[in-house]
Amino acid sequence: MLLSDFHTIVKHPDMLDKDTLPVLQEVVERYPAFQAGWMLLLKNLRVINSNDFRNYLQIGAFRVADRRKLYRFLMEKTENQGSQTREGADILTREYLSPGTYHLSTPSERGESLSDLARSIRKKQQGEESSAVKPEKADRGETASGDFVTETLAKIYTRQGLYKDAIQAYEKLSLKYPEKNSYFATQIEEIKKLTN
Numbered sequence: 001m002l003l004s005d006f007h008t009i010v011k012h013p014d015m016l017d018k019d020t021l022p023v024l025q026e027v028v029e030r031y032p033a034f035q036a037g038w039m040l041l042l043k044n045l046r047v048i049n050s051n052d053f054r055n056y057l058q059i060g061a062f063r064v065a066d067r068r069k070l071y072r073f074l075m076e077k078t079e080n081q082g083s084q085t086r087e088g089a090d091i092l093t094r095e096y097l098s099p100g101t102y103h104l105s106t107p108s109e110r111g112e113s114l115s116d117l118a119r120s121i122r123k124k125q126q127g128e129e130s131s132a133v134k135p136e137k138a139d140r141g142e143t144a145s146g147d148f149v150t151e152t153l154a155k156i157y158t159r160q161g162l163y164k165d166a167i168q169a170y171e172k173l174s175l176k177y178p179e180k181n182s183y184f185a186t187q188i189e190e191i192k193k194l195t196n
Helices: 002-011 021-030 035-047 053-063 067-075 085-097 114-132 135-140 151-159 163-176 178-195
Strands: none
Touching: 002 021, 002 035, 021 035, 035 053, 035 067, 053 067, 151 163, 151 178, 163 178
């Protein structure tokens, strides 16, 4: 019964009244992630001027992915829905099946297209990377800044046979995390055993 009632409400959103409210409440209880159900419930609460509208709106706004679409749907005039019954259902369907759209200014308005901007940022980043890594460090696989050290990086160095780098990484980690000092010391000793 619930499915047929819901389909009727979707086809005839001008029928939203106190009688349709329990059906929509049951729909969102059973299917809390069903966005169209939340939109119709909120519209129903707004149409009947329910005192619960604000409470449901706080929950429903969280459940609906695009709040702009929810706002437009809630602010649609209910007088026009009587003559445009099928069109109202189509609007709801189109709103949910269409991907979000973004309006970007044309290249002539900004003077630079997005692809030009992306290319210039990429070139700038590549230029910084090439100047930041010194040639002798690039051969050994070291990073330009030694500040970024993790336990995973130290393990990777060990697996790749870069024992000196792994020992340096564990030493930095033992300074950074003194509570794990004994663990890092054990790891350093095991790496030294591998080098002998």
